[in-house]
Amino acid sequence: MKKVTIEDVARLAGVSKGTVSAVINEKTTVNSETRKAVLNAIKELQYRPRGSARNLKTTTSENSIGLLIRELDNPFYTAIALGVMGYARNKGYLVLIASSEGNHILEENITKSFSIKDIKGAIIAPVLEGTAEIEHLFRLKMINFPFVLLENVKGIQANVVSIDNIKAMNKAVKYLIDNGHSRIVHFAGPKHASHTYERIDGFRRAYSESLFAFNSDMIVPTGAHLEDGYKKCLEYFHNRNREDFPTAIVCYNDLVALGVMAALLEMKIKIPEEISVVGNDDIPFSRHIPVPLTTIRAPMFELGKKAAEILIRNIESPQPLPIENVVLEAEFVVRKSTKTLLSYPKG
Amino acid sequence: MKKVTIEDVARLAGVSKGTVSAVINEKTTVNSETRKAVLNAIKELQYRPRGSARNLKTTTSENSIGLLIRELDNPFYTAIALGVMGYARNKGYLVLIASSEGNHILEENITKSFSIKDIKGAIIAPVLEGTAEIEHLFRLKMINFPFVLLENVKGIQANVVSIDNIKAMNKAVKYLIDNGHSRIVHFAGPKHASHTYERIDGFRRAYSESLFAFNSDMIVPTGAHLEDGYKKCLEYFHNRNREDFPTAIVCYNDLVALGVMAALLEMKIKIPEEISVVGNDDIPFSRHIPVPLTTIRAPMFELGKKAAEILIRNIESPQPLPIENVVLEAEFVVRKSTKTLLSYPKG
DNA sequence: AAAAATTGTTGAACCGTTTCAATCAATATA
DNA sequence: TATATTGATTGAAACGGTTCAACAATTTTT
Numbered sequence: 001m002k003k004v005t006i007e008d009v010a011r012l013a014g015v016s017k018g019t020v021s022a023v024i025n026e027k028t029t030v031n032s033e034t035r036k037a038v039l040n041a042i043k044e045l046q047y048r049p050r051g052s053a054r055n056l057k058t059t060t061s062e063n064s065i066g067l068l069i070r071e072l073d074n075p076f077y078t079a080i081a082l083g084v085m086g087y088a089r090n091k092g093y094l095v096l097i098a099s100s101e102g103n104h105i106l107e108e109n110i111t112k113s114f115s116i117k118d119i120k121g122a123i124i125a126p127v128l129e130g131t132a133e134i135e136h137l138f139r140l141k142m143i144n145f146p147f148v149l150l151e152n153v154k155g156i157q158a159n160v161v162s163i164d165n166i167k168a169m170n171k172a173v174k175y176l177i178d179n180g181h182s183r184i185v186h187f188a189g190p191k192h193a194s195h196t197y198e199r200i201d202g203f204r205r206a207y208s209e210s211l212f213a214f215n216s217d218m219i220v221p222t223g224a225h226l227e228d229g230y231k232k233c234l235e236y237f238h239n240r241n242r243e244d245f246p247t248a249i250v251c252y253n254d255l256v257a258l259g260v261m262a263a264l265l266e267m268k269i270k271i272p273e274e275i276s277v278v279g280n281d282d283i284p285f286s287r288h289i290p291v292p293l294t295t296i297r298a299p300m301f302e303l304g305k306k307a308a309e310i311l312i313r314n315i316e317s318p319q320p321l322p323i324e325n326v327v328l329e330a331e332f333v334v335r336k337s338t339k340t341l342l343s344y345p346k347g
Numbered sequence: 348m349k350k351v352t353i354e355d356v357a358r359l360a361g362v363s364k365g366t367v368s369a370v371i372n373e374k375t376t377v378n379s380e381t382r383k384a385v386l387n388a389i390k391e392l393q394y395r396p397r398g399s400a401r402n403l404k405t406t407t408s409e410n411s412i413g414l415l416i417r418e419l420d421n422p423f424y425t426a427i428a429l430g431v432m433g434y435a436r437n438k439g440y441l442v443l444i445a446s447s448e449g450n451h452i453l454e455e456n457i458t459k460s461f462s463i464k465d466i467k468g469a470i471i472a473p474v475l476e477g478t479a480e481i482e483h484l485f486r487l488k489m490i491n492f493p494f495v496l497l498e499n500v501k502g503i504q505a506n507v508v509s510i511d512n513i514k515a516m517n518k519a520v521k522y523l524i525d526n527g528h529s530r531i532v533h534f535a536g537p538k539h540a541s542h543t544y545e546r547i548d549g550f551r552r553a554y555s556e557s558l559f560a561f562n563s564d565m566i567v568p569t570g571a572h573l574e575d576g577y578k579k580c581l582e583y584f585h586n587r588n589r590e591d592f593p594t595a596i597v598c599y600n601d602l603v604a605l606g607v608m609a610a611l612l613e614m615k616i617k618i619p620e621e622i623s624v625v626g627n628d629d630i631p632f633s634r635h636i637p638v639p640l641t642t643i644r645a646p647m648f649e650l651g652k653k654a655a656e657i658l659i660r661n662i663e664s665p666q667p668l669p670i671e672n673v674v675l676e677a678e679f680v681v682r683k684s685t686k687t688l689l690s691y692p693k694g
Numbered sequence: 695a696a697a698a699a700t701t702g703t704t705g706a707a708c709c710g711t712t713t714c715a716a717t718c719a720a721t722a723t724a
Numbered sequence: 725t726a727t728a729t730t731g732a733t734t735g736a737a738a739c740g741g742t743t744c745a746a747c748a749a750t751t752t753t754t
Binding site: 362363364365366369376377378381400402403404405 | 701702703704705708709710711
């Protein structure tokens with residue numbers, strides 16, 4: 001089954017290629033009889049114009065950028081996407097989103113696809129399995145394909161926009177310690193995400209700057225989803241004596257915190273009376289639940305916006321621009337899911 | 348500033364186009380000295396190969412499909428996307444997602460972009476402003492670009508995969524009526540979405556099939572987001588006497604229901620003791636909240652999967668295939684946010 | 695030393711469109 | 725009737741890569 005080209009259509013309709021082209025592009029110059037004949041031929045042959053051939057000739061080629069996120073059903077990433085889209089749209093760029101769902105192979109395919117298609121640049125939230133799996137990023141550099149990373153990746157010089165996870169987490173844990181919490185655990189995030197390690201790091205530092213000793217039992221590997229938090233929480237409290245309960249659980253993100261809250265509710269453990277819960281990210285839900293969640297507000301929208309800004313600046317610049325590394329601050333938001341254990345709270 | 352082509356690179360590096368091409372495509376045949384020279388020239392000139400020129404010649408062109416959704420931060424659409432992605436990936440297709448955010452112009456641009464890029468087909472959740480704004484869909488048909496719609500659109504013959512909203516809503520409202528609810532209101536969805544009207548229709552039919560009379564006050568225009576439900580609910584109950592309270596609120600979707608619940612909570616109106624609340628869609632959150640939400644489970648994942656299946660079948664078929672119209676059934680899930688008002692509940 | 699094999703490079707053909715000056719036919723104008 | 729004008733169509737030249745048979749230079753084998 002040979003491929004159908006504009007030539008075939010022209011032949012069947014008894015006209016020239018140029019005329020067929022004119023019909024497809026809805027030029028007004030075509031006689032309606034001819035037009036009809038061409039349309040028929042197109043249908044008859046099931047002709048579908050090849051975008052690549054068209055774009056090769058047409059310089060106009062509308063502008064678009066790619067956004068590679070790690071999880072589509074995570075409000076953290078969709079909020080970033082909204083930031084990207086808002087800015088990009090103002091600048092006349094369309095945003096095409098793909099999700100690697102944490103799969104490195106898929107990430108490679110997607111970045112490749114971005115660079116092959118008529119896409120001007122990309123914003124990438126990389127998956128970090130193993131150590132050195134970044135050839136695909138080097139490949140992008142080789143062909144001068146502009147991109148911005150949403151996480152630091154060791155071993156590559158590139159634009160990065162990220163959140164100061166360490167400091168943010170540090171602030172939250174310090175707050176808890178300062179308010180008399182002595183047994184805090186961290187329901188940590190998925191492997192292969194720099195956020196996970198940075199947040200653990202921040203947790204650890206808060207301890208090292210306190211009078212208490214850090215203990216690796218405090219880190220409970222969990223995941224990034226509501227279900228992860230839910231299951232891990234049930235598991236964690238199963239057969240645990242009340243006197244061994246932590247006084248606070250700091251979660252990798254709000255989704256996990258929501259899962260933890262659901263599990264605690266089920267086990268009839270009161271929040272914040274018995275256990276305080278802290279989230280991370282501040283997704284829209286978090287303030288609209290019965291016990292509004294204390295959390296660390298990540299400026300997701302701004303993150304996306306900033307990334308888009310840098311990317312588009314790079315796309316539009318004739319000369320190569322110096323590499324940028326922007327770190328945004330997160331804000332600690334105290335709501336109702338945490339309580340102080342001091343009779344005379346600090347501050 | 349003239350465009351840099353492979354020719355320019357070849358000239359600067361003192362080699363032929365073919366060699367430059369070999370370097371870019373990481374062929375092993377290139378001498379490492381030459382390779383280095385070419386790489387330098389690429390960097391020096393900031394050369395960026397054009398995808399379209401490459402794809403024109405290369406038949407391989409990896410497979411991808413487009414998915415146009417209406418709201419990125421709506422779990423309903425992301426769940427559909429996950430369904431699409433799962434199936435597509437098995438079949439070797441990448442999914443590129445774009446969101447129109449309810450904007451018709453943007454939708455047009457996106458569909459156009461899909462058809463121009465090397466994308467093989469698309470799944471589209473259309474925005475339905477006005478009546479006849481579907482020329483962009485006709486344009487797709489003209490060039491035999493395969494696509495599947497996620498909602499019925501009047502005036503166009505196309506593949507559609509949708510949910511039986513009317514029946515689903517009907518079932519839910521009938522359940523409430525059968526359980527003694529006499530004053531039910533519907534917090535309805537956004538304009539320009541067929542879901543909105545279908546759900547209203549289902550609501551109305553349930554009444555017309557009952558002993559009670561439908562009344563247009565029962566339909567309260569709201570929106571599709573948590574915030575919409577929250578605000579509208581506060582507004583609705585503001586200055587309303589307790590004896591005029593509805594016995595149940597049926598919401599456009601779970602997000603709205605969540606917002607309604609948050610507002611009711613704030614107003615200290617008990618769910619389900621004082622008012623029953625019903626959602627729509629069954630997003631993951633809905634079962635993990637203190638009062639798990641009674642809702643209508645839309646088979647979002649299956650919806651996406653089915654759409655992808657039809658699309659890919661069409662893409663891969665040499666002949667045009669008959670148009671398909673698949674309607675999936677939703678399931679009514681009773682949880683804790685509704686109660687019966689009968690002393691002897693039916694069933 | 696001749697023949698064969700290996701390695702690296704070239705350059706022309708090709709991919710499938712769009713573009714636009716040139717042409718042609720039909721009609722309006724002088 | 726000759727000349728412009730208008731409307732519709734043509735066809736050849738791009739567009740910017742990839743491909744691959746052919747060739748050149750070098751190395752290995754006989």
